[in-house]
Amino acid sequence: MGTNKKILQRGIHKIILKGKEQGTIMKKSVGAKTLLFPTPVLMVGTYDQVGKPNLMNAAWGGICCSDPPCVTVSIRKARYSYANIEKHKAFTVGIACESKMAEADYVGIVSGRDVDKFSVSGLTPVRSEVVDAPYAAEFPVVLECRLLHTFEIGVHTQFIGEIIDVKADVEVFGEDGQLDIMKIKPLIYDTSHKGYHGVGPLLGKAYTVGKELQS
Amino acid sequence: MGTNKKILQRGIHKIILKGKEQGTIMKKSVGAKTLLFPTPVLMVGTYDQVGKPNLMNAAWGGICCSDPPCVTVSIRKARYSYANIEKHKAFTVGIACESKMAEADYVGIVSGRDVDKFSVSGLTPVRSEVVDAPYAAEFPVVLECRLLHTFEIGVHTQFIGEIIDVKADVEVFGEDGQLDIMKIKPLIYDTSHKGYHGVGPLLGKAYTVGKELQS
Numbered sequence: 001m002g003t004n005k006k007i008l009q010r011g012i013h014k015i016i017l018k019g020k021e022q023g024t025i026m027k028k029s030v031g032a033k034t035l036l037f038p039t040p041v042l043m044v045g046t047y048d049q050v051g052k053p054n055l056m057n058a059a060w061g062g063i064c065c066s067d068p069p070c071v072t073v074s075i076r077k078a079r080y081s082y083a084n085i086e087k088h089k090a091f092t093v094g095i096a097c098e099s100k101m102a103e104a105d106y107v108g109i110v111s112g113r114d115v116d117k118f119s120v121s122g123l124t125p126v127r128s129e130v131v132d133a134p135y136a137a138e139f140p141v142v143l144e145c146r147l148l149h150t151f152e153i154g155v156h157t158q159f160i161g162e163i164i165d166v167k168a169d170v171e172v173f174g175e176d177g178q179l180d181i182m183k184i185k186p187l188i189y190d191t192s193h194k195g196y197h198g199v200g201p202l203l204g205k206a207y208t209v210g211k212e213l214q215s
Numbered sequence: 216m217g218t219n220k221k222i223l224q225r226g227i228h229k230i231i232l233k234g235k236e237q238g239t240i241m242k243k244s245v246g247a248k249t250l251l252f253p254t255p256v257l258m259v260g261t262y263d264q265v266g267k268p269n270l271m272n273a274a275w276g277g278i279c280c281s282d283p284p285c286v287t288v289s290i291r292k293a294r295y296s297y298a299n300i301e302k303h304k305a306f307t308v309g310i311a312c313e314s315k316m317a318e319a320d321y322v323g324i325v326s327g328r329d330v331d332k333f334s335v336s337g338l339t340p341v342r343s344e345v346v347d348a349p350y351a352a353e354f355p356v357v358l359e360c361r362l363l364h365t366f367e368i369g370v371h372t373q374f375i376g377e378i379i380d381v382k383a384d385v386e387v388f389g390e391d392g393q394l395d396i397m398k399i400k401p402l403i404y405d406t407s408h409k410g411y412h413g414v415g416p417l418l419g420k421a422y423t424v425g426k427e428l429q430s
Contacts (some may be wrong), residue, residue, distance in 0.1 A: 013382065015352045020337025025352050027382040034278045035356065035381050035394055036286060037310050037401035038253050038414060062277030063249045063406070064289045065368040071251060072287070072373075074279045095252050101418055105425030121428050122235025137230045137240050141250065151366060153280040153375065158287075160368065166250050167228065167242040179250055179407040186252035188403065188414055191278070192394040194421040199253060199403055200413030203316055207409065210320030213336050 043094030057108030258309035272323030
């Protein structure tokens, strides 16, 4: 290692392939940026200090533990949802979907300090009966979370929520009784061009397509 | 809130919509599960205790801070990569892509304790010149990270890496000089059916499609 790469000029790296493929690959440095693909479109539901339901749009998050089942969302201190989570020690995570793209985007444009986002967007707030947080009925899947940990990282604080229950619309289950991603139609956020994409068809099964390479 | 939902039977919730849409939604409880859509397919590159490069497949992770730019991956203690990250205080995160689906899956099936995954899969290990970790040349985008924090959550430990540089193949940049998700063709992991999916076309621009709802 180390011998198969040559820095040709500032930011361009020529790599000689030594594996299955022949030839070279040219990689360009783009600096220290948050470029990950894909990122999710998470609808974070909270109650504010007086109990008004709020919803924000977060792309910085994901599953972080299988047991206890946990999801993380990172939120800036300046965001209205920040103090909401601190007060109620709970939040929900709705999965934004294609048919609710405008609503999902809207809650990321305005602040709950200024408006009642549920009222303006026409979404229906529902009080979780397992945690002290609301969710929007119109999103097909929702994770109801109690705050487990709060980690300060930098401009973002990471909230880790233990998933107490997941609720999903009866229409998004497959015939096998499991959630069907092609019925959920979750949005994907492209951090590079700030665009929303859909999910394409199944390409292969995990723990299966790689078996052909086993020696 | 609270009045618009009725638990009809164990696990089925009937919600009367009070927003823009009319009618009812039936939601079903599926329990405390790690069901988030989408999750990524992250190729975590590390050196082991004797400097052998290794690669693992992680779906539990995502961006967790904008400044410093950070990415998180959650790894079980039993995984070979765990001690590698602890020793070298560094890892890389490659973005698995459609054309390398078999390789991405393969590194999630076998352990670096037993085999040299790079050698068997035919991937080319490249030593990062900014952190003490390798990456596979064949994945189109790679984040080079130094370990910033280690958080014990449960069966998974969360490693937070500060992104020192991002390198991407010259072919995956658009005409505007930015990374193009449709050229990267990242894989999406479906946690429900354990399948790999592609990314669909652009559906709308963020901070734009929601403006129509602003009052």
